[in-house]
Amino acid sequence: MSLIGRAALLLAFAAALYAVGAALWSRRPGQHRFLISAERAVFCMTGVTTVAAVTMWTGLVTDRFDLANVAGYSSRSLGWGYKLTAMWGSQAGSLLLWAWLLSLVSSLVVITNRRRNRELMPIVVAVLMGVGVFFTSVLSFITSPFETLSPIPLDGRGLNPLLQNVYMQSHPPLLYIGYVGLTVPFAFAVAALVTRRLDASWITSVRRWTVLSWLFLGMGIVLGSRWAYEELGWGGYWAWDPVENAALMPWLVATAFLHSVMVQERRGMLKIWNMVLVTLTFTLALFGTFLTRSGILSSVHAFGESTLGPYFLGLIILVLVGAFALLITRLPLLRSQNSLESYVSREAIFLYNNLLLVGLAFAVFWGTIFPVLSEAVRGDKITVGQGFFDQVAAPIGLALLFFTGVGPLVPWRKASRRELQRRFGAPLVVAVIALIPALMIASEGAHWWAAAALVLAAFTLTCIAGEFWRGMRARHQIGEVSWPGAFGQLLVRHRRRYGGYIAHIGLVLVIVGIACQGAFSSQADMALRKGQQGQVAGYTIVNEGGTRSQDDHKMSVGVALGLYDGTSRITTLTPGVDVFVPQMQRSSEVAIDTTPFRDVYVVLVGLTPDGLARLSVFVNPMMLWIWVGGLIVAFGALIAVWPARRSRAPSTIESGANGAARG
Amino acid sequence: MRSRSRFTIALILAAALGGWLIWTSIGGSLQTYTSPSGLVKSDGTTYRLNGKVNAGAPKDAAERAQSAAGLRFVVRDKDKPTSTVEVVYRGSVPDAFADDREIVVTGHMENGVFMADRGSLITLCPSKFMQKAAEDGKTMPAGITGPKGTTGT
Numbered sequence: 001m002s003l004i005g006r007a008a009l010l011l012a013f014a015a016a017l018y019a020v021g022a023a024l025w026s027r028r029p030g031q032h033r034f035l036i037s038a039e040r041a042v043f044c045m046t047g048v049t050t051v052a053a054v055t056m057w058t059g060l061v062t063d064r065f066d067l068a069n070v071a072g073y074s075s076r077s078l079g080w081g082y083k084l085t086a087m088w089g090s091q092a093g094s095l096l097l098w099a100w101l102l103s104l105v106s107s108l109v110v111i112t113n114r115r116r117n118r119e120l121m122p123i124v125v126a127v128l129m130g131v132g133v134f135f136t137s138v139l140s141f142i143t144s145p146f147e148t149l150s151p152i153p154l155d156g157r158g159l160n161p162l163l164q165n166v167y168m169q170s171h172p173p174l175l176y177i178g179y180v181g182l183t184v185p186f187a188f189a190v191a192a193l194v195t196r197r198l199d200a201s202w203i204t205s206v207r208r209w210t211v212l213s214w215l216f217l218g219m220g221i222v223l224g225s226r227w228a229y230e231e232l233g234w235g236g237y238w239a240w241d242p243v244e245n246a247a248l249m250p251w252l253v254a255t256a257f258l259h260s261v262m263v264q265e266r267r268g269m270l271k272i273w274n275m276v277l278v279t280l281t282f283t284l285a286l287f288g289t290f291l292t293r294s295g296i297l298s299s300v301h302a303f304g305e306s307t308l309g310p311y312f313l314g315l316i317i318l319v320l321v322g323a324f325a326l327l328i329t330r331l332p333l334l335r336s337q338n339s340l341e342s343y344v345s346r347e348a349i350f351l352y353n354n355l356l357l358v359g360l361a362f363a364v365f366w367g368t369i370f371p372v373l374s375e376a377v378r379g380d381k382i383t384v385g386q387g388f389f390d391q392v393a394a395p396i397g398l399a400l401l402f403f404t405g406v407g408p409l410v411p412w413r414k415a416s417r418r419e420l421q422r423r424f425g426a427p428l429v430v431a432v433i434a435l436i437p438a439l440m441i442a443s444e445g446a447h448w449w450a451a452a453a454l455v456l457a458a459f460t461l462t463c464i465a466g467e468f469w470r471g472m473r474a475r476h477q478i479g480e481v482s483w484p485g486a487f488g489q490l491l492v493r494h495r496r497r498y499g500g501y502i503a504h505i506g507l508v509l510v511i512v513g514i515a516c517q518g519a520f521s522s523q524a525d526m527a528l529r530k531g532q533q534g535q536v537a538g539y540t541i542v543n544e545g546g547t548r549s550q551d552d553h554k555m556s557v558g559v560a561l562g563l564y565d566g567t568s569r570i571t572t573l574t575p576g577v578d579v580f581v582p583q584m585q586r587s588s589e590v591a592i593d594t595t596p597f598r599d600v601y602v603v604l605v606g607l608t609p610d611g612l613a614r615l616s617v618f619v620n621p622m623m624l625w626i627w628v629g630g631l632i633v634a635f636g637a638l639i640a641v642w643p644a645r646r647s648r649a650p651s652t653i654e655s656g657a658n659g660a661a662r663g
Numbered sequence: 664m665r666s667r668s669r670f671t672i673a674l675i676l677a678a679a680l681g682g683w684l685i686w687t688s689i690g691g692s693l694q695t696y697t698s699p700s701g702l703v704k705s706d707g708t709t710y711r712l713n714g715k716v717n718a719g720a721p722k723d724a725a726e727r728a729q730s731a732a733g734l735r736f737v738v739r740d741k742d743k744p745t746s747t748v749e750v751v752y753r754g755s756v757p758d759a760f761a762d763d764r765e766i767v768v769t770g771h772m773e774n775g776v777f778m779a780d781r782g783s784l785i786t787l788c789p790s791k792f793m794q795k796a797a798e799d800g801k802t803m804p805a806g807i808t809g810p811k812g813t814t815g816t
Contacts (some may be wrong), residue, residue: 020738169700232757233755233758234755235755235780269732311797340670343673355677359677359681362681362687363681363684366685366689367689370689376742380695380696380697380701381692381696381697382693382695382696383693383694383695383696383711384689384692384694385692385693385694385709385769386692387688387691387692387780388688388689388691388692391687391688391691392684392685392688393693395684396684460766525729527729585758585759586758586759587758588758603755605701605725605726605728605729605755605756606725606726608726612727614729616729616755
């Protein structure tokens with residue numbers, strides 16, 4: 001079994017290497033047929049990488065403990081669902097997942113570009129497969145997922161209980177799809193630079209790839225936060241840990257890219273900037289892996305001692321130097337077709353939004369690598385506390401929230417004063433009205449950031465609602481369609497625009513959730529005997545008795561708690577602690593009662609034999625909206641990229657891009 | 664856009680503002696990352712103390728950390744096991760807290776005792792997980808999916 005896997009990976013390496021060579025060779029005059037050959041090599045690489053992945057999965061499901069990765073991360077008693085996902089519990093397994101996803105993505109790119117972008121494809125294939133060569137060589141020669149053990153253990157060590165969770169099953173692959181997907185825009189950007197075809201066509205070709213990768217990356221981040229919230233039992237969801245930052249940085253820069261490409265499509269500006277952004281996005285995706293693999297930063301995440309750091313650093317430097325050298329030689333071709341006419345125009349606001357997003361990404365980067373820099377420069381390791389990130393992210397986040405509302409309402413090129421007054425009248429009135437309760441809330445505990453976030457959220461939501469209203473009214477009046485019909489038509493006919501607005505609504509809700517949880521959450525520790533009660537934030541918690549159970553797998557304790565709002569009973573919460581026997585590994589099972597307005601979150605810290613339950617109770621306001629907002633962002637993004645029907649005229653940008661995804 | 668120079672000035676201003684924001688924010692949140700042997704100043708310097716939990720840490724650590732007296736345990740230097748410091752901690756205790764576990768905790772020195780900030784205790788998984796796991800039979804994942812430790816609120 002190990003042999004099959006290793007052979008498949010070696011073949012994948014060879015196929016990828018051949019694809020790079022053939023693709024580059026096909027650019028020579030008269031050698032065009034080699035492009036077809038390179039593309040077939042891509043399919044071949046996908047085939048053998050799939051064999052390797054399936055082999056790994058087969059090994060996991062059939063308990064082949066002769067494989068180190070099976071013995072280390074799975075066990076007989078593990079459910080088959082977790083056996084499958086144990087693949088990305090190990091370092092080599094997660095790299096295999098990466099290589100496999102990359103091969104799938106590369107094949108999709110080849111299939112969808114059979115008749116389009118033919119002059120770009122040699123370089124696109126070379127870049128994609130170049131990255132493929134890197135991963136398959138690492139998997140073949142440095143850290144093989146098919147290492148064998150001898151003697152063969154009778155049972156595996158099992159998957160860490162913390163990872164036995166549906167969010168942990170789904171969040172790493174989503175992040176990886178995002179990372180891998182971001183390779184595609186980078187490959188097209190390099191191809192455009194090399195072939196000097198620097199109009200906006202490469203951007204429209206990869207727009208869907210960019211949005212979908214961004215979407216998967218974002219979902220990966222949200223589900224990872226949800227996992228931290230449910231599983232780790234400290235009442236929070238985000239700690240500015242280096243690994244969290246590593247996923248956030250490419251997401252921020254990709255968000256900037258999504259917006260700035262519109263300026264290039266529409267006005268022929270920001271061409272160099274877009275090249276820089278797409279390169280940065282891809283490098284940050286690699287940097288994330290480097291951070292987690294190199295061991296240069298102490299993270300609370302567990303990572304194996306790894307020798308991969310230098311390889312990833314080498315690849316990052318190669319990508320950065322190569323891309324920027326290429327960019328510099330092509331600078332004369334990237335001149336803007338237009339210049340900024342006004343500081344109050346759509347393109348100007350996209351520029352502000354870009355500066356803010358990239359600035360935030362830079363601040364996060366700076367805070368993340370600060371310990372490394374300070375150790376190199378001064379000799380002692382100075383780390384940056386969470387306070388730094390909060391302080392920087394709050395004002396930048398608020399400014400972004402403001403521009404989220406303003407941007408779509410400001411016309412391209414130049415805004416007339418009257419137009420602005422008409423569009424911003426209602427949002428300003430709403431913001432002023434919202435100011436009064438917000439100030440009242442804020443003055444109690446000096447939560448000025450949260451108050452500002454709430455006011456801006458009201459402003460931005462009104463701005464977006466105004467856009468929907470104007471669009472629907474126009475359709476209702478001209479087309480004589482019903483109001484719901486007009487709404488549907490907006491979504492169907494202008495997917496990109498209104499899908500984007502829906503994503504904005506989701507983002508506003510996420511920010512509301514973050515601000516409220518950050519400012520207004522309350523926490524209390526209590527020690528309750530059976531029948532005793534404790535208070536937190538107006539809620540009463542009554543200990544209704546503990547339970548204990550034990551089997552040969554784990555010892556469990558739990559406690560039944562009555563949750564009361566005043567005198568009315570809301571629900572029973574049953575937090576618990578499992579202790580898994582072989583390693584005495586503790587795993588807290590938190591209990592959460594969720595309503596749209598707040599979460600009551602209870603951790604059982606301990607239960608003494610005489611029935612004293614020690615609890616940590618958190619009341620997190622508006623917590624639900626972080627997750628719901630995330631879903632709405634995803635929904636909006638899906639609408640924005642959903643392919644239109646094929647019958648539409650192929651000349652418009654809209655259907656041109658549809659073709660990009662469908663081929 | 665009337666002139667290129669105006670645009671450049673605006674950009675420089677924006678960059679300066681961003682730089683100022685980063686500079687002021689970073690000033691207040693610096694923590695010296697150190698091991699027990701590096702804890703020297705008791706002048707209120709904030710340290711992030713990294714080390715291993717000495718044998719004999721309370722089994723009911725989570726409960727103690729909630730009591731008024733707090734959780735007391737001894738952290739030893741990873742490289743110089745003779746160098747130790749006593750830590751007093753209150754707040755949530757990660758599930759993985761146990762003897763010989765590597766931890767990071769934030770706080771300051773007071774009368775020779777490390778007074779930890781509330782809820783700042785983090786456990787790290789053994790970095791050389793394969794050898795470590797073979798030694799003591801503990802399992803730690805080493806993937807990108809590795810567990811986040813718990814951090815304070």
